[in-house]
Each structure stands twice: as structure tokens, then as C-alpha cells.
Amino acid sequence: MxxxxxxxxxxxxxxxxxxxxxxxxxxxxxxxxxxxxxxxxxxxxxxxxxxxxxxxxxxxxxxxxxxxxxxxxxxxxxxxxxxxxxxxxxxxxxxxxxxxxxxxxxxxxxxxxxxxxxxxxxxxxxxxxxxxxxxxxxxQGKYNYKVLKYQLSFEDLPEAFDGFTITQISDIHSGSFTNSDKIQYGIDLINEQKSDLILFTGDIVNNKADEMDNWIDAFKNFEAPYGKFSILGNHDYGDYVDWASKEEKAKNFEAVKEVHPKIGFDLLLNENRIIEKDGQKIAIVGVENWGKGFNQAGDLEKASLGIEKKDFKILMSHDPSHWEYKVKNDDFNYHLTLSGHTHGLQMGIEIPGFFRWSPSQYVYKQWAGLYSEFGRFINVNRGFGYHAFPGRVGIWPEISVIELKKGPSNT
Structure with missing residues (x-):
């Protein structure tokens, strides 16, 4: 039996x-x-x-x-x-x-x-x-997009980046989409923020690259004067379906990576980019997926080659457990980490300033929103799309807007 x-x-x-x-x-x-x-x-x-x-x-x-x-x-x-x-x-x-x-x-x-x-x-x-x-x-709830704005202060932020704005989106999960008008509304809302930089923190598909075929024209219209950068999430590796062969899975993985430049994003695969403004710079570091109990392809050391400990660094890492187990205690000092992955389980109760609960909190210590330890921050984006459960109850799709300020840390 x-x-x-x-x-x-x-x-x-x-x-x-x-x-x-x-x-x-x-x-x-x-x-x-x-x-x-x-x-x-x-x-x-x-x-x-x-x-x-x-x-x-x-x-x-x-x-x-x-x-x-x-x-x-x-x-x-x-x-x-x-x-x-x-x-x-x-x-x-x-x-x-x-x-x-x-x-x-x-x-x-x-x-x-x-x-x-x-x-x-x-x-x-x-x-x-x-x-x-x-x-x-x-x-309706899965399209109830919320723009959440944060202002974070750092004493060692280069002066040229005082007031610099970043829009973070995560977990697009294009294979779940069914309503183009609603998705376009979310995309327009992202562009309305007029941020200097747009960062996408993984899971562009559920499993297969062709899930994005009908959405490339919509997602390629993001605007950000200092660039658009992205990383991979656990779903982008195709680990959750059966493939006819290893070659077919590898071919799909390459196709997933090729989607990013098609929509104008620079995909960071354990590497970094330098953003310059008025002769000063910050580093954008992007690792592949690293999760407790998931694919651990992320390599912080490799991704940080060429930058120095004193440099101001923004790390994109899909799974917040990476921050909990590896990043927050790293002496290299990653000032701000941007993650997603949890979706806040797409269901829960959030009353700002009073009460927050989701089953997700029993799995992830950092499950949604902004957290800080040791003077370092992580923002766990609740996700743009949805997966598994085709909706959202109390945990709404999120567009994070972070303004960097120079000054005493607000941890």
C-alpha cells in the first residue's frame, strides 16, 4: 500500500x-x-x-x-x-x-x-x-496593491545619496497572473513612485520561463534613472516540477535568466554593481538564492568581490533566512538587505502600530516589513504577485519605497 x-x-x-x-x-x-x-x-x-x-x-x-x-x-x-x-x-x-x-x-x-x-x-x-x-x-485582495514607504538613516551614507529613493518589488510569480488590467495597474503604481532605483528580489516565475511570455511588454516599461537590478528566487530554478531531463531543466533555467534583460533588468548572479552620483558611490550586491532548507546557491564573498568593507552596501537576497543566519552578523557590514520570499503567507492580520499576525511568523523570524539588528536593516517585501493560494487575505501585495538619509541611524 x-x-x-x-x-x-x-x-x-x-x-x-x-x-x-x-x-x-x-x-x-x-x-x-x-x-x-x-x-x-x-x-x-x-x-x-x-x-x-x-x-x-x-x-x-x-x-x-x-x-x-x-x-x-x-x-x-x-x-x-x-x-x-x-x-x-x-x-x-x-x-x-x-x-x-x-x-x-x-x-x-x-x-x-x-x-x-x-x-x-x-x-x-x-x-x-x-x-x-x-x-x-x-x-480582489490579490490586486489590493499597497505602497509602503520607509525612511532609513545611516551615518556613513555618502552625502550625494541623501534623499536617494529605491523602489523594491519581489515575487512577481507571473505564472499565476490572470488579469492584465489589474497587473498593469500595479505596474503603473510602481512607476508613479518615480524612484531613483528599482530593485527586484526574485521569483519572476512559478517554475517555467514561458510563464513570462505574455507579460514582458508590460514589465519592460519600468523607469528608474539609476537603473533596474534583479536577482533570482527559489522558484526561478525550476526545482518544483518534474523535467524530462536535466538538459531540459538547465535550458529552462537559462531562459529564466534571459527574461530579466528582456524587461530591462540587470540580473545579478553573485555579483555587484556600483552606483555613482556626484563622484560618490554605493554598491548594489546581488546573490543567488540562499534559504534555510532551500537552494543555497548564494555566495556573499563572490558577490562582494571588488568592493570594500567601508563602502555603503545594499544587498539583494531573496530569502530572509539568509539575513538571519549569514548576513546580519557578517563583519563586511551589509547596511541594508532587501528580501521577499515569504509573501507573509498571503494571509494574516495587520493593524499598523497595534497588531500583526500571520502563520508565516512561525517559520520566519523576519516575515514581512522592516527589521533591524546591529545597526543593519532588512526589508521583507510581501510580494507583488501570489502563489499556491490564488488570493490575499489581510496581507496585501506590496510595493516598498525606501528613502536613504544621511544622519544618525534610526535602528
């Missing part, structure tokens, strides 16, 4: 238990058979669509738009039902305790039927919150 079959049986049983409990809540508040039939048919349609998509999609295709939608709608219906199950299970636990006490001591309090009705109604109301949030995230 294969592991896949065992896993399928286990998950199927879990889904059945979940559906059974959720259905009990529905039965408690309505006797309308048509509502119950629609509920059951909707659940069957979601599961059948997912299983059909999984079985009909070859591994060589990677995560197609169709697969993402199938998985997205599963989550949209599944997570609200988890809310229902948790509440109903709690009610059942209370009822069991009460019945046990009543059996041992006749005459004590019995379960109250009206309470179960109230709990069922409350569970459905609460479940509606993630349900509507996920639907919004799939149809």
Missing part, C-alpha cells in the same frame, strides 16, 4: 469528520431540505474538482492557475468549517460532561437544547468571516 494512498485515506476521513460536524450545525438551525442539499452538493463539487485537478494535471506542469483555484476554493470552504467544528466540538464536550454528571448524580443539570441552537448560530456567523474574507482575497 503506497504512502500516497494511505495519506489520501487519512485526509478523506478527516474531511468526512469535519463535514459531518459542520453539517450538524446547519441541521440545528434549519429544517429546509433545499439548503441542506445545496450545502452537500457544494462540498462535493469542491472536493471532486480538487481531486480531478490533481489527477489530471501532470507533475511537469507545476502549480497551474486551475490547481491554484481548486486549492483556493477548498480553503475558502474548509477553514470556515473548521471554525464551526471547533465550536460544535466544544459544545459536544460540555454536553457529554453534563450527561455523565447527570447519570452519576440524577437530578443535576441536563444539556439545554436552546444552547446548542445558539452555539450553532454563533458558529455559522463566525464562519462567515473567513468565508467572505477568502472570497474577497481571491477575487
Amino acid at each position: 503506497s504512502r500516497f494512498f494511505i495519506a489520501l485515506v487519512v485526509f478523506s476521513l478527516l474531511f468526512l469528520v469535519l463535514e459531518f460536524y459542520a453539517f450538524q450545525a446547519l441541521k440545528t438551525i434549519t429544517k429546509n431540505k433545499y439548503v441542506k442539499i445545496i450545502w452537500v452538493l457544494a462540498a462535493l463539487a469542491i472536493y471532486i474538482n480538487l481531486f480531478y485537478t490533481v489527477y489530471s494535471t501532470p507533475r511537469s506542469a507545476g502549480q497551474t492557475v486551475r490547481f491554484q483555484l481548486a486549492a483556493g476554493f477548498l480553503l475558502t470552504f474548509l477553514i470556515p468549517k473548521l471554525v464551526i467544528v471547533i465550536m460544535m466540538f466544544g459544545e459536544d464536550a460540555v454536553r457529554i460532561v453534563q450527561k455523565t454528571v447527570s447519570y452519576v448524580s440524577p437530578g443535576t443539570t441536563q444539556p439545554i437544547p436552546s444552547r446548542r441552537l445558539f452555539v450553532s448560530q454563533l458558529a455559522l456567523v463566525l464562519a462567515a468571516i473567513p468565508f467572505t474574507s477568502f472570497l474577497y482575497g481571491i477575487f
Whole structure:
């Protein structure tokens, strides 16, 4: 018996238990058979669509738009039902305790039927919150672009670069795109920032170079007087699909790299570029992907050849775990690191200045936004595109704009 079959049986049983409990809540508040039939048919349609998509999609295709939608709608219906199950299970636990006490001591309090009705109604109301949030995230939230602006001060910033602006974008994931008008809106928003420099920190595709074919004309129109530079992300290596041969995978990797100059970006592969202004300079350092538990092709030493420790340095490194495990403690002093990768898991809650939460924080110490240690900064961009889940809930697509200032550090 294969592991896949065992896993399928286990998950199927879990889904059945979940559906059974959720259905009990529905039965408690309505006797309308048509509502119950629609509920059951909707659940069957979601599961059948997912299983059909999984079985009909070859591994060589990677995560197609169709697969993402199938998985997205599963989550949209599944997570609200988890809310229902948790509440109903709690009610059942209370009822069991009460019945046990009543059996041992006749005459004590019995379960109250009206309470179960109230709990069922409350569970459905609460479940509606993630349900509507996920639907919004799939149809609109993934295009809810946010421009986040930061001003960072450094004592050793060359005076000529006081007020220099950088726009950072990350995680385009062009293989997920479906709406050209919305994507063009995001691109126009990037150009509206009129930054001196545009830096892209990896994952231009999901897996294959041809995912960018229909988007090159749109993305080649970025404007920045001091240049546009980019690096690779973990998805750009084609590691998440099955290839017919190593040669085919290598050919795709070369094609991915060739996309960058087609859209006007200078791709940095463990190398650096010097930006000069009024006779002064800063260094842009770009490493290949380095991630804890991922491809570790990034080479800081090689990427920094030709620059000095005293030079002001901006490092582009796709995965923020690189900063945590290698960069922040490096004596060579990388002043500012720009990363992406996490997407903030594309779901969470962010109330600026008050509260931030995402499941991503249990995997990455630096999961979204600006962090500093030892006088060094990292900005983890939440990503321009989306992947796996075809939407965003509470963690919106981001365009980061960073203004460099000369002065006492604001760490």
C-alpha cells in the first residue's frame, strides 16, 4: 500500500469528520431540505474538482492557475468549517460532561437544547468571516496593491545619496497572473513612485520561463534613472516540477535568466554593481538564492568581490533566512538587505502600530516589513504577485519605497 494512498485515506476521513460536524450545525438551525442539499452538493463539487485537478494535471506542469483555484476554493470552504467544528466540538464536550454528571448524580443539570441552537448560530456567523474574507482575497485582495514607504538613516551614507529613493518589488510569480488590467495597474503604481532605483528580489516565475511570455511588454516599461537590478528566487530554478531531463531543466533555467534583460533588468548572479552620483558611490550586491532548507546557491564573498568593507552596501537576497543566519552578523557590514520570499503567507492580520499576525511568523523570524539588528536593516517585501493560494487575505501585495538619509541611524 503506497504512502500516497494511505495519506489520501487519512485526509478523506478527516474531511468526512469535519463535514459531518459542520453539517450538524446547519441541521440545528434549519429544517429546509433545499439548503441542506445545496450545502452537500457544494462540498462535493469542491472536493471532486480538487481531486480531478490533481489527477489530471501532470507533475511537469507545476502549480497551474486551475490547481491554484481548486486549492483556493477548498480553503475558502474548509477553514470556515473548521471554525464551526471547533465550536460544535466544544459544545459536544460540555454536553457529554453534563450527561455523565447527570447519570452519576440524577437530578443535576441536563444539556439545554436552546444552547446548542445558539452555539450553532454563533458558529455559522463566525464562519462567515473567513468565508467572505477568502472570497474577497481571491477575487480582489490579490490586486489590493499597497505602497509602503520607509525612511532609513545611516551615518556613513555618502552625502550625494541623501534623499536617494529605491523602489523594491519581489515575487512577481507571473505564472499565476490572470488579469492584465489589474497587473498593469500595479505596474503603473510602481512607476508613479518615480524612484531613483528599482530593485527586484526574485521569483519572476512559478517554475517555467514561458510563464513570462505574455507579460514582458508590460514589465519592460519600468523607469528608474539609476537603473533596474534583479536577482533570482527559489522558484526561478525550476526545482518544483518534474523535467524530462536535466538538459531540459538547465535550458529552462537559462531562459529564466534571459527574461530579466528582456524587461530591462540587470540580473545579478553573485555579483555587484556600483552606483555613482556626484563622484560618490554605493554598491548594489546581488546573490543567488540562499534559504534555510532551500537552494543555497548564494555566495556573499563572490558577490562582494571588488568592493570594500567601508563602502555603503545594499544587498539583494531573496530569502530572509539568509539575513538571519549569514548576513546580519557578517563583519563586511551589509547596511541594508532587501528580501521577499515569504509573501507573509498571503494571509494574516495587520493593524499598523497595534497588531500583526500571520502563520508565516512561525517559520520566519523576519516575515514581512522592516527589521533591524546591529545597526543593519532588512526589508521583507510581501510580494507583488501570489502563489499556491490564488488570493490575499489581510496581507496585501506590496510595493516598498525606501528613502536613504544621511544622519544618525534610526535602528
